[in-house]
Amino acid sequence: MASLLEDKSNRLRMTGRGGELVGAYWDELFTARERGAQVVWYNGHALNPLFQAAGISWCHGEAFSARLAAQHLEGPAQLAGEEYGYVNELCSYSRTHLGCAVLTNDFGESETGIVDTVDQRELASRLPEPDFFVNGYQGCSTGQQWDQMSYRILGKKVPIFTLSLPYMFGSKPDAGYLVGEEWETATDYVVDQLEKLIEFLEVQTGRPFDHDKLGEIMSYIKAASQLRREAMALCMAKPAPATYWDWVASIAHINFMPAEQRLIDYFQGVKDEVADRLASGVAGVADERYRLYFDGIMNWNKLGWLARKFADADAAVICGRYTHQNFWQEPQLIDPENPLRGLAQHYLLCSNSQGFKTLKQAMTKDCDDYGIDGVIFHASRTCRAYTNHQHLLARVAENQLGIPTAFFEGDIADAAFYKDEILETRLAALLETIDAKRARN
Amino acid sequence: MEHTAVSPLAAMSRAAEDPTGYVEQWKARTGGRAIAAFPMNFPAEIAHAAGLLPVIVQEDRNPITLGNNLLSEFNCGYSRNLADQAATGRLDAYDGFFMADHCIQLIGAADVIRELTAGRRFYFGQLISSMNDPWTTDQARLTMTDFVDELSSFAGVQITDERLRESIKTYNRGRRLLRALYEQRRSGDSRFTSGELQTMVKSSMVMQREEHNALLEELVAQSSAAPRDDRVRVHLSGHFCHAPKPELLEVIEESGGIVVDDDLFHGARYISTDADESGSPVDALVGQYLDRNVNIPCPTRAQSDVDWDTYLLNAVHSSGAEVVISLLVKYCEPHMLYLPELRKALEAKGIPHLLLETEHEGMPLETMRTRIEAMFEQAKRSRTLTRVPTA
Numbered sequence: 001m002a003s004l005l006e007d008k009s010n011r012l013r014m015t016g017r018g019g020e021l022v023g024a025y026w027d028e029l030f031t032a033r034e035r036g037a038q039v040v041w042y043n044g045h046a047l048n049p050l051f052q053a054a055g056i057s058w059c060h061g062e063a064f065s066a067r068l069a070a071q072h073l074e075g076p077a078q079l080a081g082e083e084y085g086y087v088n089e090l091c092s093y094s095r096t097h098l099g100c101a102v103l104t105n106d107f108g109e110s111e112t113g114i115v116d117t118v119d120q121r122e123l124a125s126r127l128p129e130p131d132f133f134v135n136g137y138q139g140c141s142t143g144q145q146w147d148q149m150s151y152r153i154l155g156k157k158v159p160i161f162t163l164s165l166p167y168m169f170g171s172k173p174d175a176g177y178l179v180g181e182e183w184e185t186a187t188d189y190v191v192d193q194l195e196k197l198i199e200f201l202e203v204q205t206g207r208p209f210d211h212d213k214l215g216e217i218m219s220y221i222k223a224a225s226q227l228r229r230e231a232m233a234l235c236m237a238k239p240a241p242a243t244y245w246d247w248v249a250s251i252a253h254i255n256f257m258p259a260e261q262r263l264i265d266y267f268q269g270v271k272d273e274v275a276d277r278l279a280s281g282v283a284g285v286a287d288e289r290y291r292l293y294f295d296g297i298m299n300w301n302k303l304g305w306l307a308r309k310f311a312d313a314d315a316a317v318i319c320g321r322y323t324h325q326n327f328w329q330e331p332q333l334i335d336p337e338n339p340l341r342g343l344a345q346h347y348l349l350c351s352n353s354q355g356f357k358t359l360k361q362a363m364t365k366d367c368d369d370y371g372i373d374g375v376i377f378h379a380s381r382t383c384r385a386y387t388n389h390q391h392l393l394a395r396v397a398e399n400q401l402g403i404p405t406a407f408f409e410g411d412i413a414d415a416a417f418y419k420d421e422i423l424e425t426r427l428a429a430l431l432e433t434i435d436a437k438r439a440r441n
Numbered sequence: 442m443e444h445t446a447v448s449p450l451a452a453m454s455r456a457a458e459d460p461t462g463y464v465e466q467w468k469a470r471t472g473g474r475a476i477a478a479f480p481m482n483f484p485a486e487i488a489h490a491a492g493l494l495p496v497i498v499q500e501d502r503n504p505i506t507l508g509n510n511l512l513s514e515f516n517c518g519y520s521r522n523l524a525d526q527a528a529t530g531r532l533d534a535y536d537g538f539f540m541a542d543h544c545i546q547l548i549g550a551a552d553v554i555r556e557l558t559a560g561r562r563f564y565f566g567q568l569i570s571s572m573n574d575p576w577t578t579d580q581a582r583l584t585m586t587d588f589v590d591e592l593s594s595f596a597g598v599q600i601t602d603e604r605l606r607e608s609i610k611t612y613n614r615g616r617r618l619l620r621a622l623y624e625q626r627r628s629g630d631s632r633f634t635s636g637e638l639q640t641m642v643k644s645s646m647v648m649q650r651e652e653h654n655a656l657l658e659e660l661v662a663q664s665s666a667a668p669r670d671d672r673v674r675v676h677l678s679g680h681f682c683h684a685p686k687p688e689l690l691e692v693i694e695e696s697g698g699i700v701v702d703d704d705l706f707h708g709a710r711y712i713s714t715d716a717d718e719s720g721s722p723v724d725a726l727v728g729q730y731l732d733r734n735v736n737i738p739c740p741t742r743a744q745s746d747v748d749w750d751t752y753l754l755n756a757v758h759s760s761g762a763e764v765v766i767s768l769l770v771k772y773c774e775p776h777m778l779y780l781p782e783l784r785k786a787l788e789a790k791g792i793p794h795l796l797l798e799t800e801h802e803g804m805p806l807e808t809m810r811t812r813i814e815a816m817f818e819q820a821k822r823s824r825t826l827t828r829v830p831t832a
Binding site for chain 2: 152387
């Protein structure tokens with residue numbers, strides 16, 4: 001497996017076309033200033049429906065960092081962050097985005113001697129300066145502090161709103177997935193927080209918030225999410241017609257694209273293509289022999305590489321925590337007539353905001369539903385929110401589900417932490433273990 | 442450092458170094474129940490009012506073995522050490538676990554502990570960390586009230602306002618005694634080393650408060666002021682959850698430095714703020730929580746109208762510290778995020794700054810010694826050039 005001679009991954013054509021949608025979104029954001037639009041920088045949960053309803057252009061910090069990493073353009077921003085003083089063990093999403101803030105603030109020529117001036121101008125001009133910040137982090141405490149730093153880098157002049165969201169640890173005796181006192185109390189609390197955010201948006205825009213528009217937006221999201229979940233469910237079939245990498249390629253759409261008919265059309269196209277493949281026996285991996293579950297956040301530097309790498313070993317990565325336990329994954333909770341409750345509940349459901357009790361239950365269900373043979377853990381070096389429970393989850397997979405596991409090292413947006421040889425040997429060992437188990441049975 | 446009050450300090454040192462031993466003895470002696478609490482803002486007064494012994498779990502000296510198979514190697518040493526303590530039965534003396542702070546790495550350790558100590562209560566009441574919103578006070582009050590209810594239920598005791606107010610008084614007394622020592626240190630009194638002061642604060646997180654207060658009073662009564670010598674005056678900064686290793690403090694002092702102030706959790710930060718003794722005790726604890734972040738801002742909180750760097754400059758000015766040493770716990774993200782702001786502020790004022798990264802194991806003390814010595818040499822040369830008074 002040392003060199004990849006053949007690309008056996010068979011990615012959905014639709015996700016390639018979906019790239020045009022994503023590109024158009026970013027182009028529109030980059031020209032927001034020219035259009036006279038207000039810009040919000042936000043982090044954490046998918047607050048974009050509220051911004052869309054308020055008529056604001058939105059830039060999701062993690063998404064911007066992930067985009068740079070996926071395009072291998074993260075280097076200058078990370079270098080600017082490093083020069084400013086950020087240690088490379090810090091969340092690479094935040095380092096990338098804060099590096100952009102440093103450049104945006106025009107420290108450029110005076111404070112950065114390493115980052116090429118062309119790169120500086122390019123990054124600084126591409127990402128429009130914010131009119132205000134909104135922080136919506138829950139699971140990862142670092143995310144909340146990241147915006148506090150952006151606020152300071154930009155001179156404490158840009159208004160900031162911090163949405164306070166409770167971590168769903170499951171302290172109460174009746175705590176569980178979508179049930180219990182904690183779930184209900186937290187939902188009410190987050191709805192109240194969202195109402196306060198809406199008041200903040202009204203102040204910032206000088207306009208009354210359009211609640212009807214929000215309901216309409218959420219109806220698009222609900223429909224798109226239902227199609228996405230239905231398409232995912234078709235992949236319980238063996239061989240799977242699409243893989244985890246296809247769902248990763250659709251994250252931008254479900255997570256922060258404008259909610260409109262085009263979004264529904266996109267996921268309808270995805271579902272249709274998956275259904276067509278299923279009908280005609282076309283698989284997401286040419287010779288599917290192993291069905292894997294991927295735990296961890298995405299390694300954005302290596303999306304295409306990892307898709308080919310696993311396919312080369314006849315391993316179809318079918319589902320994962322990042323794709324399947326996030327992003328409006330319970331569309332039945334969305335009520336366009338009363339949209340805030342559904343928004344609040346999906347923020348609470350984010351998988352890196354859940355305690356181990358819930359994560360264990362969710363992984364067990366996915367492994368069962370999708371007929372999983374092995375679990376691969378992406379130990380993302382600078383994202384503790386996603387690695388926190390991995391060792392406990394591995395124990396569950398091994399000891400309770402009888403499913404072998406393996407870890408590999410990488411990162412969300414810093415390519416330096418990815419070690420290809422480690423993945424190579426550990427993946428080989430995992431697949432051999434699956435073979436041995438099959439032979440025994 | 443010569444002083445006569447050896448016994449109280451020795452008693453504190455035993456508790457600080459072996460909290461489990463202290464807890465076991467306390468339980469045997471009193472028949473009471475002990476709870477493990479976690480940094481940074483757990484309202485211990487409420488547990489005390491319930492008749493429990495609240496102990497902030499300390500990083501211990503054991504090498505991390507099983508803990509490294511429960512949390513990733515890039516979690517901070519404290520969280521991995523906590524996981525290791527749970528996995529090896531070193532938390533068995535505790536009857537329950539209570540936590541108030543949302544740090545993603547601490548939450549990882551909390552879930553490991555809950556999983557490995559099944560059957561014992563683990564309650565996470567999350568204090569709001571956005572500190573200056575119009576609704577912050579109300580939300581913090583709800584969480585404090587939850588703690589009162591949970592700890593009442595856990596202890597089987599009704600925590601009345603009167604009981605809670607008495608506990609607040611007890612804790613305030615201890616904080617005042619410790620703050621007086623820290624204030625004396627700032628003012629030029631060096632009767633206690635930084636290691637000894639750390640022992641006092643650390644043991645206060647472990648021991649029953651009445652007992653600790655009595656020891657403190659005895660210790661203060663037995664000691665006398667000692668004027669500071671002309672070593673380089675150091676402000677120690679960082680370490681939000683666990684104590685820096687005493688040997689590191691010794692290296693600083695052996696290298697020609699003397700710590701005159703700090704913002705460590707096992708230091709000025711922990712003892713900085715009292716709760717009001719007159720009004721509603723729950724409101725008093727809320728006020729204490731909010732005021733503490735104003736008195737010594739913590740980068741684990743989100744508060745846009747106070748800054749750690751501003752505080753640090755004021756503290757350095759007030760104590761006359763000549764240099765700042767930042768002790769960064771490896772992988773501590775709040776600290777990593779804030780470091781550039783500290784560096785900028787200190788550089789703007791011409792205050793020398795040294796960053797030392799600490800770890801649970803394998804800390805390169807001799808390398809650190811060289812860097813510390815070099816910094817102190819520069820500081821001394823700077824004295825000659827600027828004729829800064831030496832004490």
